[in-house]
Amino acid sequence: MKGPVLAVVELQGAGPVRPSLEALGQAAALARRLETQAWALAVGPRAASCAALLGRYGAQRVMAGGVAGSERLCALLFTDAVEPSIRELRPQAVLFAATPWGSERAARLAARLGVDLAGAITSWRATDPGTLRVSRSVYGGRLVEELEFTDRVPWMLTLRPNIFPLGPAASGRIPEPVPLEVPPPGSSCCRLLEVIVSSRAEPPLAEAAVVVSGGRGMGGSKPFSILRDLAEALGGAVGASRAAVDAGWMPPERQVGQTGTVVSPKLYVACGISGAMQHRAGIRDSRFIAAINTDPEAPIFRFADAGVVGDLFEVVPRLTEAARGKRRETLEKA
Amino acid sequence: MRICVLLKQVPDTSARLQAVGLEPLFGGCLPVVNPYDEFALEAALRLRESGAAVHPSPVPGGPGGPEGSCEIVLVTLCAAPVEEAVFHGLAMGADRAVVAEPSSGARWTPLETGRVLAEVLKTLGPDLVFCGEKAADDEAAQVGPIVAEALGVAQVCGVESAALELPGPALRARCRRGNSFHEVSCGLPCVATFLRGPALPRYPSMADIFSAKEKPVHRIPVSPARVSALRRVSLTAPPEERGRKMIRGGAREAAQALLDLIDRSVDCRA
Numbered sequence: 048m049k050g051p052v053l054a055v056v057e058l059q060g061a062g063p064v065r066p067s068l069e070a071l072g073q074a075a076a077l078a079r080r081l082e083t084q085a086w087a088l089a090v091g092p093r094a095a096s097c098a099a100l101l102g103r104y105g106a107q108r109v110m111a112g113g114v115a116g117s118e119r120l121c122a123l124l125f126t127d128a129v130e131p132s133i134r135e136l137r138p139q140a141v142l143f144a145a146t147p148w149g150s151e152r153a154a155r156l157a158a159r160l161g162v163d164l165a166g167a168i169t170s171w172r173a174t175d176p177g178t179l180r181v182s183r184s185v186y187g188g189r190l191v192e193e194l195e196f197t198d199r200v201p202w203m204l205t206l207r208p209n210i211f212p213l214g215p216a217a218s219g220r221i222p223e224p225v226p227l228e229v230p231p232p233g234s235s236c237c238r239l240l241e242v243i244v245s246s247r248a249e250p251p252l253a254e255a256a257v258v259v260s261g262g263r264g265m266g267g268s269k270p271f272s273i274l275r276d277l278a279e280a281l282g283g284a285v286g287a288s289r290a291a292v293d294a295g296w297m298p299p300e301r302q303v304g305q306t307g308t309v310v311s312p313k314l315y316v317a318c319g320i321s322g323a324m325q326h327r328a329g330i331r332d333s334r335f336i337a338a339i340n341t342d343p344e345a346p347i348f349r350f351a352d353a354g355v356v357g358d359l360f361e362v363v364p365r366l367t368e369a370a371r372g373k374r375r376e377t378l379e380k381a
Numbered sequence: 382m383r384i385c386v387l388l389k390q391v392p393d394t395s396a397r398l399q400a401v402g403l404e405p406l407f408g409g410c411l412p413v414v415n416p417y418d419e420f421a422l423e424a425a426l427r428l429r430e431s432g433a434a435v436h437p438s439p440v441p442g443g444p445g446g447p448e449g450s451c452e453i454v455l456v457t458l459c460a461a462p463v464e465e466a467v468f469h470g471l472a473m474g475a476d477r478a479v480v481a482e483p484s485s486g487a488r489w490t491p492l493e494t495g496r497v498l499a500e501v502l503k504t505l506g507p508d509l510v511f512c513g514e515k516a517a518d519d520e521a522a523q524v525g526p527i528v529a530e531a532l533g534v535a536q537v538c539g540v541e542s543a544a545l546e547l548p549g550p551a552l553r554a555r556c557r558r559g560n561s562f563h564e565v566s567c568g569l570p571c572v573a574t575f576l577r578g579p580a581l582p583r584y585p586s587m588a589d590i591f592s593a594k595e596k597p598v599h600r601i602p603v604s605p606a607r608v609s610a611l612r613r614v615s616l617t618a619p620p621e622e623r624g625r626k627m628i629r630g631g632a633r634e635a636a637q638a639l640l641d642l643i644d645r646s647v648d649c650r651a
């Protein structure tokens with residue numbers, strides 16, 4: 048019997064983050080393919096209380112443990128904490144979500160175990176039970192590589208958020224809890240002093256289902272309020288091109304692209320953005336791209352699913368109105 | 382104090398690429414410094430300019446930096462000629478460069494790269510290792526953590542800006558985590574990986590470019606410990622263009638038509 052497929056879950060506040068549940072869903076799918084079990088691992092004082100929820104998303108067993116403060120272990124101490132249990136478990140594969148939290152821990156753990164990691168994958172297939180093939184973007188999405196894992200295990204993966212479907216598993220039995228011995232947070236030389244929340248109202252860019260971005264065509268920081276209105280109406284987050292960030296209109300954490308965040312929303316709306324290669328690097332995996340630009344020759348239109356040639360200051364407010372109207376309609380129907 | 386900055390050369394981020402077999406075809410596109418590594422180097426230069434990085438090295442037994450000064454050393458691993466990237470880094474203000482030259486041109490995995498870089502770094506005894514969070518070619522975002530693991534030190538990832546805390550010294554960093562920031566303090570030595578923060582990399586002046594030519598570049602041959610079982614089995618260029626349905630009409634009609642099309646195409650709430 049093969050070792051289990053293990054999803055390492057990121058906890059925030061009361062529960063697991065959405066990208067981790069997406070990863071858990073894929074862990075369950077891979078486990079079915081390999082005819083083995085899907086396990087979840089979570090570290091934090093309230094980790095054990097998430098077991099039932101993790102079970103609904105596909106975990107057959109949940110390893111959980113940790114004392115106060117252990118949900119904030121730095122990557123080094125986190126690796127120290129989980130390494131012995133993972134070695135003992137001998138998983139066939141270990142999956143993390145490719146969030147900032149997951150990416151740095153997956154890389155450290157893979158290095159500790161001396162195995163390879165395929166980062167931010169967007170698809171996988173188990174060709175025969177002994178191998179796994181995964182696809183991932185390289186060169187800013189200009190190329191896509193397929194990598195093959197063979198007999199050296201565990202196969203380690205991080206999964207790009209928003210790519211894989213989120214859905215409670217069919218049979219949601221309460222998983223068997225497995226205690227995880229997590230040493231009390233020792234003295235790491237790396238201390239978390241403060242958490243500064245920059246935007247409570249919007250989802251993080253990389254995880255947003257809708258991203259509305261503005262570029263140099265916005266002309267200043269104030270006009271971004273019309274994008275915030277549209278994002279709110281559509282239930283999304285506001286992003287920006289590098290030109291808009293360089294101009295100081297939006298903070299760096301809102302930049303989308305090669306040197307900003309890579310987003311993969313269902314809907315991406317580019318307003319006053321020309322569509323430079325480095326901007327496209329951040330939006331290629333969007334399901335639907337809409338562009339609003341005064342210049343009919345703007346390159347963004349070639350890479351968009353739909354485009355409106357027009358002044359964003361006229362089109363965006365109308366789009367917001369229409370979106371609000373539609374939302375009211377659906378609410379009334381419901 | 383000694384800050385080592387890991388630097389990688391990547392193809393121009395604005396060029397179109399094709400794949401031939403398992404390798405990209407760069408055509409005439411220019412090699413540039415990985416933009417994330419430029420953010421790391423800029424942070425190192427600012428740390429030095431802040432005056433705080435003049436501490437004698439706290440690394441026990443290591444060679445450390447000369448007392449009362451701060452040395453910035455570029456470390457790069459590259460089979461191809463890396464003159465442009467190294468030269469640009471020296472022109473930005475690094476003091477010298479160490480180039481690890483592999484015996485063959487085979488592609489290295491992050492695990493192999495990170496481990497070899499760590500071996501080179503051990504001979505340099507850095508107080509801080511700075512690098513880009515990811516590279517604009519393999520997009521792996523792994524080398525920083527792998528190097529930290531191989532050196533047995535802590536890692537601080539996703540740093541937007543950094544300063545030195547005295548006494549200590551410790552690295553004080555503002556790290557991006559989705560919609561929030563973590564303010565962390567990390568004792569030395571450690572590895573920090575950088576993102577685009579408020580400070581953009583500087584452009585070297587003509588004088589900087591001339592003086593870069595005089596700076597020492599030390600080359601050492603390396604061979605990979607072939608530790609990887611992960612193989613690339615295909616490389617393809619995804620389709621460039623999309624449906625590009627153009628919507629005409631006045632702003633109100635166009636907006637309504639766009640929304641209808643969006644609604645028919647994707648379910649944003651699912």
Ligand SMILES: Cc1cc2nc3c(=O)[nH]c(=O)nc-3n(C[C@H](O)[C@H](O)[C@H](O)COP(=O)(O)OP(=O)(O)OC[C@H]3O[C@@H](n4cnc5c(N)ncnc54)[C@H](O)[C@@H]3O)c2cc1C
Nearest residue numbers: 262263264288289290304305306307319320321326341359
């Ligand atoms: C190493 C490197 C990394 C980079 N990384 C990134 C990155 O991560 N993200 C990124 O975005 N860029 C990045 N860039 C920059 C990129 O090359 C472009 O310069 C940038 O994306 C341009 O931003 P923009 O489209 O907002 O501005 P512009 O190219 O100036 O385009 C502005 C657009 O707005 C339109 N417009 C003007 N007024 C209106 C109006 N009223 N209504 C509608 N449309 C209007 C114009 O027609 C034009 O198409 C990078 C560059 C380099 C060299």
